[in-house]
Amino acid sequence: MILDISFIGILIGSIMASSVPLILAASGELITERSGVLNLGVEGMMIIGAISGFALMVITDNLFVAIIGSMLSGVIISLIFGFLTQSLLTNHVATGLALTIFGIGLSAMLGKNFVGIPGKDFPILFESLKESIPFFGPILFGHSIILYFAFVLPFLTSYFLKKTKLGLIVRAVGDSPTSASNQGINVILVRYCCILYGGSMCGLAGAYLSLIYTPQWIENMTAGRGWIALALVVFATWSPIKVLIGALIFGGITIMQLHMQAVGLRIPVQFLSALPYLMTIIVLVVISRDSRKIKLNTPTSLAKIFYKEK
């Protein structure tokens, strides 16, 4: 077993890479949930982002267009969810599930002609520094711009929610839509914006998978990461910084599985894979037992339909 310092550096680097889609999708969903909307369509939005990003890359040969396009497609698909839940007042849970089912199907249909096409190399930043510095090199350098963005995003999200007026409005809408509405805030509009923002981040998370992490298109390639991102938001008790920590833990578990098989440790892989889900349940039990504790962070109106009598 090789466990020198440079190997650990590379290991941490790969854990960071595998946690990027989780951070992006969970940060987006966190804002959506903070506004009182539960969108279970994360997996569907991610997979739509993955195929549109990859398809645009093949068609236009331009990575910038592909990234922007994937975010836009996430926005468009989340607009369906927004229109149904906010304008037609449909049930959040059912609509979100429909979105995931629909997204997986549609992405497979759209991606029919893109199976087996090799991806393109995504530009990597500070490649020379990665090799020259032992340990810290592979951790800090040699990543794509999306990874750096993902690691800054939770801090931006935290700042947005805690320090800005808009963040306060989002939280007010999530905690008490009626009071917010009485204060003259357009609850429906705020929720629409939060849903579309969530969609764009999920689209980007999908594009990260199909353009950078495993540059190709495979049917159903998000493979349940959307559900883990959803779990992550709860695991983090709706706090952006904890999302980052949680994503590293969950990403770490994924990478550990690969290495444990290699070194022949005798813990079944499936138990490790089940850990994120079990941990989320335990966290849920711990935070929900005390009703004061859950009120502290959980958006009180989560998944409740808001209707204003005109």
Place this chain on the structure above:
Amino acid sequence: MIKIEKRNDVPTTLYFLTPFIAIFLTIIGGGIIFYFLGFNPIEALKFFFVTPISNLYGFSELLLKATPLCLIAIGLSFCFKSNNWNIGAEGQLTFGAIVGGGVALLFYDQEGFYILPTIIIAGALGGMFFALIPAVLKTYFNTNEILVSLMLVYVSKLLLDYLVVGPWSNPEGFNFPETRQFSNSARMPLLFEGLRIHAGIFLALLAVMLSWFVLYKTYLGFQIKVSGLSLKTAKYAGFKGKTMILVVFMISGACAGLAGVGEITGPIGQLHRMISPDYGFTAIIVAFLGRLNPFGIIFASLIVALTYLGAETAQIFLQIPKYTGQVFQGMILFFLLASDYLLFFKIKILSLKKNDLRH
């Protein structure tokens, strides 16, 4: 000018009409998608909805796929009617199949009339136990049942994966991720020679009858409906909320477990990784499309089963991915939820009168 008004009561005819509107819109939506993908929409839709059931074998396959969907949806209707969001039926199905399959493997080299009933009971108990986890956590720890039941889906799938590659894998199976074949006594009797439709369909029909009886003829059914309409009223009426939550989850889990057992003792005959093409999630659509009504669910399960079959046929004739079925399933639910708007709101088109202009 258009004016939108809230309705005071939901018209019954409209309530059962909107599912048909949703199906109609889905077919049109599907045609449009096929057109954009470069197919003749009429022909593609024919491959999707007509060709699969144009012969006896196809019809038997339709019933085969509708059976688990109907069973699970019947169970879910108890939960949804009482405002309990069990969306982990896929996990309860898997766990039921694990427990039932485990019993079947115990008897793999034996024959006997008692084997199949034991497996069925074990499967139902397995599903019931697995559904009790989110129910107990909800009642005693105030935990959100949506998230817990969803997380448990993946836990049970990973457990199945571990069992079929590890301790339960077939010793003579060349390391394939599957168990031994079950003995003949552990298999559901086939109804017709050469067709795959099996006795499990009677379980589904029995569930429909029982659920109708419980929901509409018993005190428990009354409690469930009242809690679904208004939790406050239920509390004032002194219903034991906690017991009811546990009961509806147990019913729901048992139905999902039965569906899992039906699959492994029916068409599959062993345990492997892919025992269900997400029946547990699709059944949520079935429950909604059937309006949580036992007989509506029979109809809905046939329609949704057809999208599974249609996707398989279209994969062969049009070379499109089998996931296409999910596009239709998603659309049905989208359109159904959207058309529900008509139930709760009246859309009036008002003509502008001369008097209005003076104000």
